[in-house]
Amino acid sequence: MKKISLPVYRSQPDRFEKLKTLGEESRYDVCLSSCAGGRAPDPRDPAHRWIYPAALPGGGIVPILKVLLSNACRNNCFYCPNRSANDRPRSSFQPEELASSFMALYRARRVHGLFLSSGIYDQPDRVMDDMVKTADILRRKYQYKNYLHLKILPGASPGAVGEVCRLASRVSLNLEAPNPERLAEIAPDKNFSEDLLKRMNWAAFLIKDGARARTQTTQFIVGASGESDREILTTTDDLYRSLHLHRAYFSAFQPLPHTPMENLPPASLVREHRLYQADWLLRFYHFRLDELSFQPGGNLSTEMDPKLAWARKHPEIFPIEVNRAEYEELIRIPGVGIRSAERIIQARRAQGFSDPDDLRKLRISLKRAAPYILVNGKTVKFQPSLFVEPEGVL
Ligand code: SF4
Incomplete structure (x- = not known):
């Protein structure tokens, strides 16, 4: 300005x-x-x-x-x-x-x-x-x-x-x-x-x-x-x-x-x-x-974002196969936002994902998403970076 x-x-x-x-x-x-x-x-x-x-x-x-x-x-x-x-x-x-x-x-x-x-x-x-x-x-x-x-x-x-x-x-x-x-x-x-x-x-x-x-x-x-x-x-x-x-x-x-x-x-x-x-x-x-998960006093957790808190309370829903998941399911995955879900759906129309690197190329945060997804039926191993990533909005 x-x-x-x-x-x-x-x-x-x-x-x-x-x-x-x-x-x-x-x-x-x-x-x-x-x-x-x-x-x-x-x-x-x-x-x-x-x-x-x-x-x-x-x-x-x-x-x-x-x-x-x-x-x-x-x-x-x-x-x-x-x-x-x-x-x-x-x-x-x-x-x-x-x-x-x-x-x-x-x-x-x-x-x-x-x-x-x-x-x-x-x-x-x-x-x-x-x-x-x-x-x-x-x-x-x-x-x-x-x-x-x-x-x-x-x-x-x-x-x-x-x-x-x-x-x-x-x-x-x-x-x-x-x-x-x-x-x-x-x-x-x-x-x-x-x-x-x-x-x-x-x-x-x-x-x-x-x-x-x-x-x-x-x-x-x-x-x-x-x-x-x-x-x-x-x-x-x-x-x-x-x-x-x-x-x-x-x-x-x-x-x-x-x-x-x-x-x-x-x-x-x-x-x-x-x-x-x-x-x-x-x-x-x-x-x-x-x-949404509230703590006993009625506040959200300050330790983790509310979407991650929801995912941890619902292990029955995860992991989600990114090659088949509907948009509504994709946006529930920690680390996958609205734009990321749209990018996933658009990219897989051309070709399904066979490797986690395919998601990295779409700028999906595997650090957050890895425990909650399957790629072509396989769980995703994530090697944490030595550098601390800033926490995204979701
Ligand atoms: S916040 Fe209350 S006191 Fe302050 S300007 Fe507005 S009405 Fe007046």
């Missing part, structure tokens, strides 16, 4: 300062894993602290400006430094000011999209009205047609949700916790069913009905409310099936200074990673939630 050209703002230092403040504060609302490949912005570059690579709904990755309309908030979420009880400088954009600031970056080709969220400095609809005005200025006055991600605020009215879905490319509303009891532990001002889930339902209906917004996402803070992975994945699975949620993001809790949770331990990044792996199994590998 190119470095931001600060001269874009040389004539408007106040505006640059505001963008810097409200862009940096948006990181508290950030799920870094939503950035392509988990790449975080470069913290050494001040401007890049608020520009993120993001995956677009239709595919492709572009740098986007992620910014708050305001960091003032009347709520008191325990994990958030922008909570009202925190005595800190507050800053806000006017809609035209933010729209023109974004357009300056966009025209300078520094960003290709905008992700706009906000603290709730007034009634939710009053704040959403300012967000909608910003989006409307971009769409109508500046004829901006590219990626625009708008956050739906908790408690927004059906009309406000409708306006956001009319203008945005993607919308999101962060649940943060998997159920009402857990949310009450960390965000006492928000009602899980009324303020959040009901709004997500409205957005899902509008998206299905052909709104401009094509997808809806949400985020959970992992490890903030004492919740288990089972609780998070149960809610996630339910959202995929009932609301056709595009995807859920999982963000390991990090205690932030000047919050009531600042002395709590951070959540493990391995735990976050395992949740993403389990989520992939649900979304792309046709796993059912009840096929």
Whole structure:
């Protein structure tokens, strides 16, 4: 990504300062894993602290400006430094000011999209009205047609949700916790069913009905409310099936200074990673939630990925003969992903596999797959490498 050209703002230092403040504060609302490949912005570059690579709904990755309309908030979420009880400088954009600031970056080709969220400095609809005005200025006055991600605020009215879905490319509303009891532990001002889930339902209906917004996402803070992975994945699975949620993001809790949770331990990044792996199994590998293995406390194992854990629990299914296995069987083999399964099926149409090396040529990880496959009726002997291979997604 190119470095931001600060001269874009040389004539408007106040505006640059505001963008810097409200862009940096948006990181508290950030799920870094939503950035392509988990790449975080470069913290050494001040401007890049608020520009993120993001995956677009239709595919492709572009740098986007992620910014708050305001960091003032009347709520008191325990994990958030922008909570009202925190005595800190507050800053806000006017809609035209933010729209023109974004357009300056966009025209300078520094960003290709905008992700706009906000603290709730007034009634939710009053704040959403300012967000909608910003989006409307971009769409109508500046004829901006590219990626625009708008956050739906908790408690927004059906009309406000409708306006956001009319203008945005993607919308999101962060649940943060998997159920009402857990949310009450960390965000006492928000009602899980009324303020959040009901709004997500409205957005899902509008998206299905052909709104401009094509997808809806949400985020959970992992490890903030004492919740288990089972609780998070149960809610996630339910959202995929009932609301056709595009995807859920999982963000390991990090205690932030000047919050009531600042002395709590951070959540493990391995735990976050395992949740993403389990989520992939649900979304792309046709796993059912009840096929995932949870430990007695309800968490996934941090020691092994959930697909390997499933394979070890089902010795009756393995080894699988790669020359005859159906696609659905192939994607259950540890080390064989979606692309690998497709490559296997395509390659064997021309000629069956007679040797494990045939699979190596297809870039199949024999280190992981060997105990679970047969090649032409023979088990595969695998000589571990002296070099440690990084663990793949699946
Ligand atoms: S609603 Fe909660 S998380 Fe959002 S800005 Fe306000 S205090 Fe922070």
